[in-house]
Amino acid sequence: MKRNKLIIIIIIGLLLIGGIGYFIFRKDGNKVELITEKPHYGDIATSVTATGKIQPVDTVAVGTQVSGTIQKVFVDFNSVVKKGQLLAQIDQSLLLAQVEQITANLQLAKNNLSYQESNFNRQSELYKAGGISRADFETARNLFQVARDNVNSVAAQLKSVQKSLSFTNIFSPIDGTVLSRKVSEGQTVAASLNTPTLFSIAKDLTKMQVQASVDEADVGNVKVGESATFTVDAFPDDVFKGTVIEVRLQPTISSNVVTYTTIINAPNDDLKLKPGMTANIIIYTNEVKNTLLISAKAIAFQPDSALAKQFKIRKLSLAKYKGEHKGNGGKYASSTQSNVKAPDTIDHKKAIVWKRAGDSIIPKHIRIGLDDDINVQIIKGITEQDEIITGVNASKQNKGTKASDSSPFMPKRGGGGGGKR
Incomplete structure (x- = not known):
């Protein structure tokens, strides 16, 4: 009998020790830390992304x-090359033979x-003296006029051939840099149907432009004068700056995707940018x-x-959020309600943040x-002094182990939840 009582007392003691240990470790393991930050001053912008090609501002074929x-x-x-250079x-x-012939x-x-002219005179x-008929006089006058014409x-023909002869010398129309040479010595060019391109010359490579393809969903926000930045694969660490100078109305359709060409100027004083480079804008x-x-x-x-x-x-005051004053005059009431959410009909220019004040969380x-x-x-709505909550960290601490992160909204139970029964 005494032995049974002793066993019961030992079991009860073990249960009490296990229960106390469970609650101690559970209390220590359920700590939830708030992640907070204070508002700060800085720059902010909304943007549109696009891709495009870098081209010289003025190119002459x-x-x-x-x-x-x-x-x-x-x-x-x-x-x-310089303007007028051969x-x-x-x-x-x-053409020289034609010039000689003409x-x-x-x-x-x-x-x-x-x-x-001598014959007509x-x-x-003779006609004035009555020595010839009027018909002979008019014939002589006609021959003189035909010879003059x-x-x-023939003089006009000679001028035309001489002009064509001058076209055999190809001169540069502008100061610039030769981007492409499409002919070689000995090659035959035929200009009977259209004008063949021999050279492509860029006027000034220190002034480039980016032809960006902006999606139709974004082009409504793009306006002349807006600033832009872009990078190229050749210089991934360099950010180049420019300004939107034109949004062209002509759409480009490819695979049912509509884009609009937007021109961005791109100063290129150091000549890093090369024609044809792909730009991420x-x-x-x-x-x-x-x-x-x-x-x-x-x-x-939340x-x-x-x-x-x-x-x-503290309870979220919907009356204050909607500009109304109901119940307690728009003041926050203390509450421990869970899963507090803002209404779905929120004006997109309004929002709610949660401020920490001691052991209180205030919307x-x-x-x-x-x-x-x-x-x-x-x-x-808030100032630099406010401590605004951005998230939570739940830590689980066991003896001899470090705290580890877990779900911010569902903290895990601590270890040591009790012994065997």
Whole structure:
């Protein structure tokens, strides 16, 4: 009998020790730490992303108006040229022969004109004296006029051929840099149907532009004068700056995706940017400098039931949120209700953050401005001195082990929950 009583007493003692240990370790392991931050001043912007190509501001395609064989090429890729500089020369032999032929024809026409003029003067004197008929006089006058017009015609032909001869010398129309050379010596070019391009010359490589393809969903926010930054793969650590100078109305449709070409100027004094480079562009559609900011995580935070065990969660006043005054005059009432949520019909310019004040969690109604998904602009409602909650850390502490992170809203039970029964 005594033995049974002793066994019962031992079992009860063990149960008491295990229960006490469970509650001690459970209390220590259920600590929930609030992650807070204070609003700070900084810059914020909303932006549109796009891709595009870098091109010179002004590029001239140099061609030829005459056909023939390229006899000389005086420049190559990347050559720096001046306006009026000789770039290439087309074989002139055929045109020189035509010039000689037409020059000879012109001399024949002038000789005939001289003869017909002398004959007309002679026939005119005879007609006045009554020595010839009127028909003979008019015939002589007509031959003189035809000879004169023939001289003018052949002279025009000679001028045309001489002009074509001058086109065999290809000169640079601008100061710039040769981007491409599409002909070589001995190559034949034919200008009968269209003008073949011989060279492509960029006017000024220190002034580049980016042709960005902006999606139709974003183009409504893009306006002339907005600032932009972009990077290129060749210089991943460099950020280049520019300004939107044009949004073209002509759409580009590819695979049912509609984009609009947006031109961004890009100063290139150090000549790092090369024509044809792919640019990753950010266009800042809204910018605010030196404004009060808070992390976007603070807007998304909502108190959880676990917090009610350690903190007093004050009730969210919907009357104040909607601009009304009901019940207790819009003041917050102390409450331990869990899962406090803002209404779904929130104006997108209004939000709620939760402020820590000692062991209390207090909702603060704020007005927000720009949101870049990292920070949010604070228009009114909180100050730099407020300690705003952005999240929670739940720690589990066992003897001989370090605290480890767990779910911010469902803290785990502590170890040592009791022995065997």
